[in-house]
Amino acid sequence: MEVAALIFVEPGAADSAGTPSVPLALWEIFGKSVLTRTIERLQRSSLTNISVFADAGLPDSALPESTFSAVKWVRVAGESIWREAENTFSDYGHNGVDTILAIRLGAYTELDISDLLRFHLDQRTHVTMACDASGPLGYIAIDSGRRNDAAFLMRSRLQRTRLAAGQYPTNAYSNRLNTPKDFRSLVQDGFLSRCEIRPAGKEIKPGVWVEDRARIHRSARILAPAYIGARARVRAAAVITRCSAIEHHAEVDCGTVVEDASVLPYTFVGAGLDIAHVVVGNGRLAHVARNVEVEITDPRLVGMTTRSAPLRALSSAASLAAYLPLQLYRGLFAPSHREQPSQLPSAVGELSPALNPPPQALRASAQTPAPEQFPADFAVARRYGDQ
Amino acid sequence: MEISSRPVVVKHMPERINLKQAKEFLREIQPFLRSDRPQIVFDFTHVRQIDAAGVDMLLHCMGEVMKRDGDVKLAALSPHAAVVLEMTRTDRLFEVYESASDAVRSFSGFLPNAMREHRRWGTSGEAAVPAQLPLDTGSTTLDSAGVAPPGEIAA
Numbered sequence: 001m002e003v004a005a006l007i008f009v010e011p012g013a014a015d016s017a018g019t020p021s022v023p024l025a026l027w028e029i030f031g032k033s034v035l036t037r038t039i040e041r042l043q044r045s046s047l048t049n050i051s052v053f054a055d056a057g058l059p060d061s062a063l064p065e066s067t068f069s070a071v072k073w074v075r076v077a078g079e080s081i082w083r084e085a086e087n088t089f090s091d092y093g094h095n096g097v098d099t100i101l102a103i104r105l106g107a108y109t110e111l112d113i114s115d116l117l118r119f120h121l122d123q124r125t126h127v128t129m130a131c132d133a134s135g136p137l138g139y140i141a142i143d144s145g146r147r148n149d150a151a152f153l154m155r156s157r158l159q160r161t162r163l164a165a166g167q168y169p170t171n172a173y174s175n176r177l178n179t180p181k182d183f184r185s186l187v188q189d190g191f192l193s194r195c196e197i198r199p200a201g202k203e204i205k206p207g208v209w210v211e212d213r214a215r216i217h218r219s220a221r222i223l224a225p226a227y228i229g230a231r232a233r234v235r236a237a238a239v240i241t242r243c244s245a246i247e248h249h250a251e252v253d254c255g256t257v258v259e260d261a262s263v264l265p266y267t268f269v270g271a272g273l274d275i276a277h278v279v280v281g282n283g284r285l286a287h288v289a290r291n292v293e294v295e296i297t298d299p300r301l302v303g304m305t306t307r308s309a310p311l312r313a314l315s316s317a318a319s320l321a322a323y324l325p326l327q328l329y330r331g332l333f334a335p336s337h338r339e340q341p342s343q344l345p346s347a348v349g350e351l352s353p354a355l356n357p358p359p360q361a362l363r364a365s366a367q368t369p370a371p372e373q374f375p376a377d378f379a380v381a382r383r384y385g386d387q
Numbered sequence: 388m389e390i391s392s393r394p395v396v397v398k399h400m401p402e403r404i405n406l407k408q409a410k411e412f413l414r415e416i417q418p419f420l421r422s423d424r425p426q427i428v429f430d431f432t433h434v435r436q437i438d439a440a441g442v443d444m445l446l447h448c449m450g451e452v453m454k455r456d457g458d459v460k461l462a463a464l465s466p467h468a469a470v471v472l473e474m475t476r477t478d479r480l481f482e483v484y485e486s487a488s489d490a491v492r493s494f495s496g497f498l499p500n501a502m503r504e505h506r507r508w509g510t511s512g513e514a515a516v517p518a519q520l521p522l523d524t525g526s527t528t529l530d531s532a533g534v535a536p537p538g539e540i541a542a
Contacts, residue, residue, distance in 0.1 A: 270439075274476045285470060292466040298405075298438030301474065 003117060004049035004092045005042050005101040006085055009035060011055040022282050024177045025105035026062045028247050028265055029187055030199045031229055034108045036064050045113040051088050053081045061307055082154045093144040104138035104158045108186060109174035110196050116168050117141060125166030132174055180279045180286035187262055188243045191225040199227040268303040395426040395491045400434050404441030413444055420448060425457035428490040432463040442475045449480060462490040
């Protein structure tokens with residue numbers, strides 16, 4: 001039986017400039033996005049005809065086009081995605097494909113693709129939707145001959161079917177990935193072995209995975225469970241802890257604490273910050289606990305490093321070359337921030353009572369083995385609040 | 388409730404606080420910062436964006452005010468401002484209130500415990516032992532939300 005798959009990637013909410021943000025299905029977890037993992041899962045189930053439909057506004061770098069050259073990538077704007085999908089559906093039907101699996105990302109699920117297709121054939125339904133206890137998962141198997149059903153389904157963005165569809169119940173691991181909180185829970189599930197996603201790289205100590213060419217300063221602290229991606233950089237005195245994932249080519253600057261957070265690829269996190277319960281990347285910061293997503297425009301706080309390796313090397317060389325002259329310039333010409341006290345209170349100039357020679361009574365009492373009580377002129381050096 | 392005689396200045400922050408805006412804002416509030424024991428509330432209602440320069444400006448204001456034994460409080464933080472202040476660990480340096488009126492009210496509610504006891508005992512002329520006094524939760528120690536400011540929690 002010939003089976004093909006259509007995967008739909010819809011853009012996230014638009015930012016202040018009107019550019020669509022990268023959807024959660026394209027955010028990387030331990031080096032691979034949900035889209036990459038879904039394609040790999042389909043290929044493991046021997047599906048070779050795979051088409052991915054993505055919004056034209058999404059950045060090229062967000063899609064793993066170069067990794068999967070056998071996959072057909074369709075980039076169209078807005079609603080045209082669904083019209084284009086109808087055409088592709090017809091093409092697959094003409095080319096002898098029997099069943100087409102439509103997947104709307106979204107949700108990450110570990111359902112058994114082969115079992116879903118077997119169920120679809122056994123039930124002899126035209127359309128079969130995979131569902132778990134929380135509802136549909138966005139995986140729909142359709143007979144290639146049912147073009148009207150497919151057209152209805154696609155015009156409703158895979159939300160509704162023309163006729164009653166069969167339901168394939170599954171209790172496989174799934175995560176709806178509706179919010180950044182879901183994304184973080186998927187990362188945590190990966191760390192805690194609750195799903196098939198596992199941190200890549202070498203486990204240098206229990207619960208700490210580091211990929212090739214990651215650079216970690218010797219004074220940085222990585223506390224398990226944590227993941228440092230390929231070519232990521234953790235600078236001096238930084239702390240990475242509590243299921244935090246620093247994805248590939250990300251950079252955490254000196255003294256920053258990353259706690260229960262994900263730093264997406266090519267993201268620069270500035271020095272001395274406290275990054276807790278967030279997903280940061282693509283110029284945005286999603287706070288899981290506060291349930292807000294904000295745009296950070298200050299590159300000193302959160303920035304993006306270039307994806308081009310030669311440019312990164314050039315930038316590093318330039319900053320290295322400029323380091324000594326800059327320090328010299330600052331030492332010679334920068335204004336001093338040290339302030340001279342202009343009017344000191346008179347009490348500052350006076351000698352502390354504690355520096356006075358001990359009074360006669362105290363000297364006498366010091367010779368006695370156990371003084372009964374303190375002398376009356378004993379100075380109280382410090383006093384706090386109302387004590 | 389004991390009312391402080393000194394005025395509380397409520398200053399609305401601009402929508403975007405970047406380097407240029409921060410400098411301009413600092414110039415505006417300089418006279419207030421240099422007054423004796425200044426009491427200032429920064430109202431963040433309109434703030435949509437704040438960057439490192441804005442955080443630096445807040446810290447500068449805090450430093451100036453502390454030198455003069457005053458205080459700066461923040462009110463009505465927008466989600467963006469709250470996230471940036473939390474990220475830069477600045478939020479723990481300031482008292483943050485839900486609204487400007489809450490922040491203003493909190494100034495009148497503050498009196499050190501020692502001063503309150505001094506007033507209480509001083510007026511009656513008795514040197515009472517604190518343990519023998521009736522327990523007084525005192526409305527002066529509580530803000531409008533019924534929560535004692537950090538400096539007010541009695542030992």
